[in-house]
Amino acid sequence: MLRQLEGSRAVAEAVALCRPQVICAYPISPQTHIVENLSQLVKTGQLAPCEFVNVESEFAAMSVAIGACATGARAYTATASQGLLYMVEALYNASGLGLPIVMTVANRAIGAPINIWNDHSDSMSQRDCGWIQLYAETNQEALDLHIQAFRLAEDLSTPVMVCMDGFILTHAVERVDVPGQDQVDAFLPPFAPRQALDPDEPVSIGAMVGPEAFMEVKYLAHAKQMQALELIPEIAADFEQAFGRDSGGLIRSYRTADAETIVVALGSVLGTIKDTVDELREQGVKIGALGITSFRPFPLDLVRAALEHVRRVVVLEKALAVGIGGIVTANVRMALAGIALHGYTVIAGLGGRPITKASLHGLFAEAIADRLEPLTFLDMDWDVVNRELERMGASRASGPHAENILRDVGPVAAGPV
Amino acid sequence: MFQVRIHGRGGQGVVTAAEMLSVAAFNEGRHSQAFPSFGSERMGAPVVSFCRIDDREIRVREPVMEPDALIIQDPTLLHQVDVFGGLRPDGFILINTAKSFDELGLGEFVADFRHERMLTVPAGELAREHTGRPVANGALLGGFAALSGLISLDAVAGAIRERFSGTVGEGNVAAAQAAHAWVAAEMRELSGAASA
Numbered sequence: 001m002l003r004q005l006e007g008s009r010a011v012a013e014a015v016a017l018c019r020p021q022v023i024c025a026y027p028i029s030p031q032t033h034i035v036e037n038l039s040q041l042v043k044t045g046q047l048a049p050c051e052f053v054n055v056e057s058e059f060a061a062m063s064v065a066i067g068a069c070a071t072g073a074r075a076y077t078a079t080a081s082q083g084l085l086y087m088v089e090a091l092y093n094a095s096g097l098g099l100p101i102v103m104t105v106a107n108r109a110i111g112a113p114i115n116i117w118n119d120h121s122d123s124m125s126q127r128d129c130g131w132i133q134l135y136a137e138t139n140q141e142a143l144d145l146h147i148q149a150f151r152l153a154e155d156l157s158t159p160v161m162v163c164m165d166g167f168i169l170t171h172a173v174e175r176v177d178v179p180g181q182d183q184v185d186a187f188l189p190p191f192a193p194r195q196a197l198d199p200d201e202p203v204s205i206g207a208m209v210g211p212e213a214f215m216e217v218k219y220l221a222h223a224k225q226m227q228a229l230e231l232i233p234e235i236a237a238d239f240e241q242a243f244g245r246d247s248g249g250l251i252r253s254y255r256t257a258d259a260e261t262i263v264v265a266l267g268s269v270l271g272t273i274k275d276t277v278d279e280l281r282e283q284g285v286k287i288g289a290l291g292i293t294s295f296r297p298f299p300l301d302l303v304r305a306a307l308e309h310v311r312r313v314v315v316l317e318k319a320l321a322v323g324i325g326g327i328v329t330a331n332v333r334m335a336l337a338g339i340a341l342h343g344y345t346v347i348a349g350l351g352g353r354p355i356t357k358a359s360l361h362g363l364f365a366e367a368i369a370d371r372l373e374p375l376t377f378l379d380m381d382w383d384v385v386n387r388e389l390e391r392m393g394a395s396r397a398s399g400p401h402a403e404n405i406l407r408d409v410g411p412v413a414a415g416p417v
Numbered sequence: 418m419f420q421v422r423i424h425g426r427g428g429q430g431v432v433t434a435a436e437m438l439s440v441a442a443f444n445e446g447r448h449s450q451a452f453p454s455f456g457s458e459r460m461g462a463p464v465v466s467f468c469r470i471d472d473r474e475i476r477v478r479e480p481v482m483e484p485d486a487l488i489i490q491d492p493t494l495l496h497q498v499d500v501f502g503g504l505r506p507d508g509f510i511l512i513n514t515a516k517s518f519d520e521l522g523l524g525e526f527v528a529d530f531r532h533e534r535m536l537t538v539p540a541g542e543l544a545r546e547h548t549g550r551p552v553a554n555g556a557l558l559g560g561f562a563a564l565s566g567l568i569s570l571d572a573v574a575g576a577i578r579e580r581f582s583g584t585v586g587e588g589n590v591a592a593a594q595a596a597h598a599w600v601a602a603e604m605r606e607l608s609g610a611a612s613a
Contacts, residue, residue, distance in 0.1 A: 004443035006436070138476075168478050173436045173451040175443060271476030356479040 002177050007139035007169040008033030010176045011104060011162075014143040016047040017184040018102075018150045020076040021191075022068035024053040024061045028083040029116050030166035031106035035078055058083040062090035062101075069099040070205050072196030074150065077101070080166055081108035084122045088129065091159075095130025095221055097206055098194065100153035102146065103131075106166040107267070107318075109351045113402040117352020118166040120266065120318040124327050130221045132160040132228055133296040134248070135266040139169055140176050144247035145293075147179070148235050150188055155231060157194040158224045163295075165268040167352070179243055187242045225297035232294055250299040253306055255281060256288035260311045261368055264290045264303075264332055269316065269348070269355050276360040287364060292328070303335035312342035314367045316378075318349045325375040342370055348378035384408055418471040419567055420481040424500045425490030428460040430554035433580065434488065435466035438558055440576035441568045442470040450475040463498050470567065484508060488561055490540075490553050495521060507531055509565050511600070513553045515539040533607050536564055536600055543595045548588035555581075559593025563600035570597045 005013075012034050015023075023042065025035035041047040055061045061077045068075040079087065084105055094101050105123045109115040123133060134149060136142035142164040149160040164170060195205055209217050229250065236248040254274050256262055263273050270291045280287050290306050292299075307313050313336070315329040324330070326345035333343065344367055349355045359379050366372045388405055391398040398404065421438060425431035432453040439451035447470055454465035467481040486509035487500060494500055495512075504510070508530065512518075514537045518527045527535045538560040540553035547556075558573045574590045581589055 004440045004449065165478075168452070171453055172478075173439050173449075174475070175448055268478050272478050275477045354479050356482070357477065 001180070002175060004173060005139070005176050005178070006033060006171060006173045007142060007164065008106075008171065009037050010139050010143045010178065011146055011164070011170075012037030012041065013178055014146040015076055015102075015104075016041045017179065017181055018076075018147060018188055019047075019074065019185075019190075020050055020102075021073040022051050022053065022064070022075045023077065024055050024064035024068070024075070025077050026055050026058050026061045026079070026083060028058070028080050029106075030108055030118070030170045031078045031080040031083070031104065033170060034104055034106065038076075058086040059090055062087035062094060062103075065101045065103070066090060066094050066097065066099055069094070069101050069193075070097070070195070070197050072191065072193040072198075074154075074191040075099075075101050076103065078104035078106065080106040081110055081116075081122045084126060085110065088126065091126060091129045091131060093206070094159045096218070098157045098221070098224070099159060100150075100157050100191075100193075101159040102149045102153055103159070103161050104142075104146070105161050105163045106170045107163055108166040115351040116166075118168050118318070119350045119352065120163070121320070121350075123161060123163045124319040126161070127296055127327065130158070131296065132156075132158060132225060132294070134160065134162050134232075134294055135292065136162065136164040136169065137252075137268055137270045137291060137293075139164075139172060139174055140245070141247050141293075142169060143176055143178065144239065144243070144245060147184055147188060148232075148239055148248045152228065152231060152235055154191055154193075155235075156224045156228055158221065158228070163267065168268045177243075177245065183242060187239065228294070228297050229299060232297075248293060250292075250294045251302050251306060252291040252293060254289040254291070256290060256306060256310075258286055259288035260286040261314065261364070262288050262290050262307055262310050262312075263314045263316055263364070264292065264307075264328065265316045266292050266295060266328065267318070269318065272355055272357055273316070273360060276357050276364065279357070279361070280364060285364075285368065287368070295328070295331075298331050298335075300331075300335045303332060304339075307332070307336060307341075308339055310341060312344065312367060312370065314344045314346055314364070314372070316346045316348050316355075318347075320347045320350060342367075344372045344374060344376060346372075346376045346378055353379060381409075418469055418475065419485045419565075420483070421468045421470075421486045421488065421561075422481045422484040423466045423468070423488045423490065424494050424498065425464055425554075426460075426494070427462045427464050429464070429490050430552050431464045431490060432466045434490070434554035434558060435468040437555070437573070437576040437580055438468045438561070438568070439470070440579055441558065441562075441572035442468075444575050445568060445572050447472060448475050454480065463494055486561070486565055486567075487511070488557050489513060490557060492516070492521060495523070501526065504530070507534070509534045509561075510536070511557060511561050511564050512537045513540040513557055515542060533604065534564070536560070536603055538596050538599050538603070540592070540596050543599070544589070544592045547592040547595060548585065555589030556592035556596040560596035560600040562593075563597045563604065570594065573597075 439449035442449035540556035
């Protein structure tokens with residue numbers, strides 16, 4: 001049914017339709033509305049049977065999810081930012097143990113300096129923790145990806161992270177088609193665990209493994225993600241048949257057929273990029289966009305096939321790998337090994353800085369003229385940066401960067417409000 | 418695409434106003450996207466919310482920088498915050514106040530815009546009358562429906578009732594109706610003055 005819902009509410013309803021048996025969560029912006037909504041659905045009995053566990057931390061949230069999933073219960077949690085970092089050790093345990101937990105990451109920056117706004121630093125920091133990572137472009141896709149994620153996770157017995165842009169999606173109210181319970185039941189069978197703790201038939205899960213077998217066990221997580229490269233498109237095709245919506249999959253191309261320039265990105269910024277692409281197409285510019293929905297596993301072959309014919313690739317990413325530059329870029333470059341083309345990394349939108357069509361127009365014009373620096377920071381105020389560099393040069397005791405820069409930019413720059 | 422920016426203070430229902438406006442548009446079969454200015458909102462701090470309305474899917478995710486309409490819930494913001502920033506020359510302004518633009522010291526500013534699209538409505542007082550509280554967001558949407566013609570009063574009433582049940586909802590609907598009537602009368606007066 002078509003409804004006008006906040007993204008967080010849409011995701012909460014999608015998760016509830018998947019009949020999780022255990023939900024454990026610790027609130028953190030911008031994830032809070034998702035778990036608040038779920039706690040209400042449990043409290044009112046609309047989601048039953050389900051146990052909602054209020055935990056004392058994100059480490060506990062993931063630990064409870066691991067315990068629940070190991071008993072054969074369908075388990076869900078959600079987090080963001082520092083919360084994701086706080087559960088890192090448990091994240092590796094979930095994937096290493098092959099437990100099909102589904103988790104929403106409401107993408108948010110990581111401090112210091114503390115910042116509650118959106119970027120992809122949190123989930124990107126966990127790209128190698130063994131979880132599948134899917135990135136939603138819209139709230140409809142976020143809703144759809146959660147339904148697909150449970151099936152994917154359980155078919156492979158591996159955990160899945162659904163990443164959606166914090167605030168930009170979680171707090172946006174827009175049209176979503178919420179499926180019926182019978183539709184979701186038909187698409188997602190009850191959880192049939194590959195392993196389950198049962199007091200009547202005791203087994204160990206999580207034994208210590210020495211050098212004689214560690215690599216083999218670890219490899220299996222990789223093998224599952226390679227299987228996911230096949231399974232993700234299959235599930236998306238099944239989903240389309242069942243729900244009538246083309247949602248999910250590994251990658252998404254937009255107006256790329258004859259494109260000379262392709263912009264690669266993840267998540268909600270693809271919408272703004274597509275509108276900009278349309279405006280440039282009207283001017284005759286041969287530009288398109290490539291959205292990467294599945295960042296883990298990374299679809300090397302598909303990305304290569306999508307990009308190998310173009311003259312230049314602009315990878316626009318919402319995270320900065322300090323000391324080298326782009327994270328998505330490194331993966332795209334690997335897909336393009338041996339192919340000579342112009343490649344640009346653009347770091348954009350860190351800590352919630354809006355990515356506007358006006359800025360994208362300027363950026364793409366520079367890219368098309370091949371005037372971009374290999375590593376570009378969209379809308380960076382270099383004067384502010386340079387003044388702090390000067391202060392650092394002038395005195396060993398120049399003080400804290402964040403406070404110096406805040407003093408420099410003044411309260412006016414805090415935004416239009 | 419029609420873009421609305423709503424200015425108010427934390428606790429005045431600024432985010433809820435954008436949400437209800439988007440629901441009203443949705444209920445009329447249109448695409449709409451409402452979202453807050455993303456910040457650590459506090460009671461009393463300046464807050465901004467946005468609503469886009471279109472007949473096709475809305476993909477853009479940037480803040481509304483060149484609004485077609487401004488709804489200002491708290492006139493004390495007028496001289497603190499650049500509430501008019503980016504307003505399109507043919508844009509609409511609706512301010513929650515019993516004062517006129519001249520009395521607000523905005524007479525000169527408004528001269529650059531289409532004066533029949535610049536109105537004030539005592540939405541807070543109307544809300545107090547009908548709900549017992551001066552929370553103006555619902556009433557302002559009623560006034561905005563009259564001013565812009567973008568959505569119907571019925572759609573606004575439906576959106577308010579979806580958000581608030583019982584007496585709170587009905588009180589806000591009554592306030593929206595009163596504000597709608599107020600703005601409609603003001604517009605008639607203006608067009609009468611123009612044709613006279």
